[in-house]
Amino acid sequence: MSLFSRFMDGWRKYRKPGYYDEFDYHWTMAIDLDKCTGCQACMTACQAENNIPIVGEEELARGREIQWIRVERYWEGEYPNAKLSFIPIMCQHCDSAPCETVCPVSATYHNQDGLNTQIYNRCIGTRSCAVYCPYEVRYFNYYDHHWDSPLEQQLNPDVTVRGKGVMEKCTFCIQRIREAKDHAKDDGRRRVQDGEVQPACVQTCPSKALVFGDRKDSENEVSVAINDPRKYRVLDELNTDSSVFYLKKVDA
């Protein structure tokens, strides 16, 4: 009975409108496309921080890259009026995430911090979340990856190394969020302060195009950014209610 009532509780919780408003935090990222230079430092930062494997030329040729954050490029016009725009795309941590509904084993779900999770050790590898994700930000481990020794000494011990058959994606650097919460607790604080957590990509961005923070705090940088008149969300028409906001590129 307790099992059943727990199940019903969870069910009701998920069904309740405004459930997401009760999140402890609402981690959000804002990316100013007017500042993005396409340098891809964010990609290397992510690769270093999150133990993203080196897949090799053959696998890349087969389209098996793993890039939790990638910089997409879109050309407009032809010579001499050609224009190139960059847009970093990573997991958008949608509040209405299509991927979350489809995972048969709940390896991906929405947690109380407004994060779209991916629990690697629960994943059975149906890859359906990657199909359902319109942003194509979920990457699959098609085999066990290998680091030529001693490259493996660089691996971040705070992030697990994913084995074959597991889906992976951007976590907003959950290990850093966890660490910041840990520090907050040490200091006897209830909440993490603004600026305490910076995912690797945000930390490293040379032009400071990326901003990260808790949307619940209406004062901080990210809240200001997402109220900017230039704000938009990629593929907003799909109503994914994503947590990554982009600021439009200025065409002057």
Place this chain on the structure above:
Amino acid sequence: MPNIDRRDFLKLVGAGGVSVGAGFMLREANKDATEYLIPHVVAPEDFSSGLATWYNSVCSMCPAGCGISVRTREGLAKKIEGNPAHPVNQGGLCSLGQAGLQVLYNPDRLTGPLKQTSARGSGSFEQITWDEGLDQLGSRLDLLRAARRGNRVAMLTQGVRGHLAQLFDNFMRQLGSQRLLHYDFNHPHTLYAANQRFFGQDRLPYYDLHNTRMLLSFGADYLTNWISPVHHSLGFGESRQGSSNERGRFIQIEPRMSASGAAADEWLAAKPGTEGILALALANHIVSEGNYAGADRADWAVALTDYTPAKAAEQTGIPQSTITRLADSFIDIQPSLAIGGGAAANHSNGVDTLMAVNVLNYLAGNIGQEGGLLLNPEPTSVVSQQQQASYSTLLEFAEAARQGEIDVLILNGSNPVFTLPQASEFREALASIPLVVSLSSFLDETTAMADLILPSHTYLESWGDDFPEPGMGFPVGAVSQPVVSPLYNTRATGDIILALARQMNVGTALPWENMEECIKDGWRQIYERGDAQTLAQGFDSFWTSVLRAGVWGETAAGDSEFTLDRSVISNIGVQAPEFSGSEEDFPFILHPYLSPNFYDGRGANLPWMQERPDPMTSVVYGSWVEMNPSTAKELDLIEGDLVDIQSLHGTVRAPVYLYPAIMPNVVAMPIGQGHQEFGRYAKDRGVNPIEILSPEIEPITGQLASSATRVNIVPTGRRSKLVKTSGTSRDLGREIVQFADVNGVELSSAGSNSIPITEVTA
């Protein structure tokens, strides 16, 4: 159990026994391997297991000199981040800087001293001990020094600054050799020369992108590899959407769109090598429109008479209206800034072009202005001992080697075999040197030709310091400290030099036990000279705080008063660029550019960088040649077709990439791939366009005019798959990247597919 006979019983017992064994083994086989907890013998003070320790240091992946913070866990380096306190990068860091970890943990590192056992370049090395190696080199040097033939020793190093440079200098002086050559492929000789002539200073000014509202870049890819890309990116972001209400405008003039061109608001393609003419035409318009009111206005009017916008339009291919518009807005929007570099500075008229750029800054009153160009003060402490050798200096050196004037060559990190054109015949010149010693950490192309390899530590394992050039308008210094204990049987470059000095009995001039002491001693002098802006009590606490902060700066500002020498004005002028090869035989101009990932090729052995898609094309793991789609159509080529790129001096073969933003008569190739050595990730991958460059030089500096090669494109009829991460780089009206005007009002784009959006209210 009824009705069981003996046989059945025995059978059952047998089967049962076997299965008991099987069950036993099943669990035995599934047991985890034993893991060990290895404690320290003595607990270290600076880290404890499970907790990260951060060390501040300096990045050495390119000459920008960014500050880094290295995260370590259990004594292993885990991540490199920008040092937020360092004024150059303020926390940011580029891809290559972060990939420094893979220099440290590269599987292809040299693990100990090696000695060539058969012919050079055969790749057969045997391991020797440090004593043997140092002995072999040291005794040779000692003999030469004793015989007062020290000048027969040469040292060729990558660009090195700070106390290590001083040490090299000192060492070579003790030897009695003047042959200390710093060589970086990307060193902006022309920029130094132009600034020297214009401002009378040997150092670069500070380009204040942060506060500029209008940037005119003549070929300088300031976001990728020009001087200090991370700092410029910071400035770019700040100027674009920073505290100011007015958004900075960025205009890029180059024949092939670079990352900076993509970031710019306007990208203009002037004919290669005519950027200087364009700059002077802008200047002409500024002066003739009366927008310059300086006392020397008349002089300028005379000097610029030949450079009317109408004439320039013809020479550069940029419409006259655009020229006048640019000139007007360069004056109207203040503060403005013009910079020059990249391909524009690598033509036979490179210095003149950059002089012309300075003219623009002068006329617009940008010099010494915030948001313009700030002159750096004379460094009051350690002078960066840059003795960068130009291409012609290296040619002279090669000639000296061929003449048998060189007995010993010590290489430090520099890879001239890769970064010099084949036409220089540098590899062949090496053969005439009896003893070539390399201090490189990797078996690169030049090191493979060495007789003796004394591998040095990587920058993350050794002591060092750096004084970024240019300063930030004030001098900056930073100490680089070892963040991990050395992985292999290697030694710090400074320690090797000091050991050699001891061997040669010149230890009195180089009295330090090791590099750490040398650096500490140097910083003690900085401290004692009293210009250390710190309240620290005593040197030790000063030293600790410098190490902790990772950076130190002086509050000295440059002299903003600047008067232009009148002779400069009359000498202003830009000639048409010269190219090697005739236009008939070689219809295309080759535009080699530094790969955003590999710099001058030094990043090619880092798997992260190999897998980092090229920002513009998304190609990974390879080389390609970019051409305008219309050119490709004429030649009947599509993406992935292999073509031969022929110059007067050689041929390379690469697949075609159709690049929408390149002039039709220009083909571009990235530099960085095409290594023949340099480890498993770099070896035999792509091609090196430097090989086929013509040895055209810029006459004033002797710098290689690397953009002055004409080539022919010959289709081979074969194809190769270009490995790209990108699918289709057109957004098909899907509004993935959206645009707004300056006020944030959405700009509608044609062919939109918008569906009315209903806001989800939870």
Place this chain on the structure above:
Amino acid sequence: MVAETNNLGYTDIHEDVVRSIVKTGPKYYIALATAGGTTLLCFFFPWFYQLYYGIGAAGMNHPGVWGTYLASFIFWIGLSHSGTLLSCVLHLTNSSWRKAMYRSAEAMTLFSLVVAATYVMVHVGRPWFIHWALPYPNQMELWPNFRSPLMFDVMAITTYITGSTIFIYMGSIPDFAAVRDRTSGWRNTMYTLLSLGWRGTDKEWHRLHWAYTFLAVLIIPLAVSVHSIVSWDFAMSIVPALHQTIFAPYFVVGAIYSGTAGIVTVMFVLRKYMGFERYITKLHFDNLGKLLLVLSLLWTYINAVELFTSWYSGTSEEYEAVGFKLFGFYAPLYWEMILFCAVAPLLMFSTRFRTSFMPMLILSIVINIGMYTERFLIIATSLPRQYLPDAWGVYVPSAVEVSIMVGSFALFTTLFLVFVKIFPSVSMYEVKETMATPKLGSVAPASGSPA
């Protein structure tokens, strides 16, 4: 149709069927060894290699994360349709022509489902954790995600397998009894156990009919739901060209279509090689042909609707998806599919065509090739080209995938070959029901003798 079986006696039926079980020629063993060997070599060996190496052995990539494994899965689920479904519908509508062929049709259902379920294991990245998709109490205190269409799939397919197994088994009990009475030795033991003590009393017959009809009613919605649910795996995503309301009927019609074609193929084989010429007749081919024709028209209609919907949506994504399907990399396969599944079946308007065995066999195979292509295209043309053009890719199957696909047919064949030696592949008692009551004396007891 009664006329055609009129020259048969009850004894003939028994003899024919029992002979098909007991008498085994070398041809059978050769066939079995070939099929079994192919299964091992082409299915299990590559699969184990893939288990060891990872899904990377297949051609899937980013963003084409699904591939032929899922296409084959749908194909086999589809093939499973018509067996039990057709059997149930025809049972309820008292179509007596069903009786000669329904047993093998049901077996086809069962084995297709088994192969499809195996494909699930082949498809997922970590099949050793596949049990996590089943709801059972565990120390992790975790449940599967009941919102997931894949979870619905697991439920639907397990139910369908269970239902189909019971249905085919229950329908065979009297026949097991009949075989039991005509065999000896280990076969007798086996059939004694399988027939569960069937005596053939009125009460038993009554109960059997009642339960059988009950199950038939139950299974029809199940069969429809299974393929609807499979279609939701796709339709509930927001992938352009997959996110379509027509998908459930599309899949159901497609499933019945390919399943019916499959039955035609199997019937031809049974007729030709198992000596059932007298039971499976032109009549069956004619009727199934008519059914196929109707289904093909329906299928064509739905395809047209699908294109229309995409066009009507007016979005770049849908346009692009349709454009790619019709004129892109895989366009030849698309037009092959249209030719095989929409054009070729029109031949069946001719009665002569329907009643000729060989052309019907060829057509049925052609239809299934077309239907496999359809499933492949659904995945291969849509997933790699979704919303963000920069992330587009191309999916091409690898050798391992092709091998496993070939192997799956061998697996199916092996299972079927084993089946025909265990199950009476023609329902004896129901065929008898269609015949005139024989004269006394010429009849062997239906089953067993009174104790």
Place this chain on the structure above:
Amino acid sequence: MNVSIVPSLKKLRPVAMLVIVVLLGLVLGYWANAAFLPGTSPEQPIAFSHRIHAGENEIPCMYCHTQARLSPSAGVPSVSKCVGCHLEIATERPQIRRLMSYWDNQEPIPWVKVHDLPDFVHFTHKRHVLAEVECQTCHGPVETMDRIRLTSRAADGTAQANHPWEMGQCLSCHRENEVENGTDCWTCHK
């Protein structure tokens, strides 16, 4: 003719018995291995006794495992820490001599890890220690053990020797103590 299934079942009896015996055998063998060679209390390079140190001498856990309250990993004491006391205490005992030989050679002692969690689990000693969870709650009655034995906490809160940690055990404690976000996967998985 007999239609009953009973005689047929009888014929199957030998086969059935064989199957049963084999299954029983497998279970028995597996159990025997688990019972007699559990591998949960491996021999250590030095026969260090927690009973003597933590039990009889009542040395607090955190005297040696100093990091437990500071760091995710509790850490093992450095050799110098052991030597610090044993320069004076019980110097003549063979195990101490062994310790000294490590010290003299300046070698670390390769302790065998007993309590281990998979790589995908994020467990931090610090938070548990600061939340005043007793060490024994998870590690069992260490102060009574001469050699450390793998112990976990059963659902009823009692120590469960030779049983590795399972997720349900963590969860039940997190539930009982209403740990904040204590059942969110990302609290413990990485």
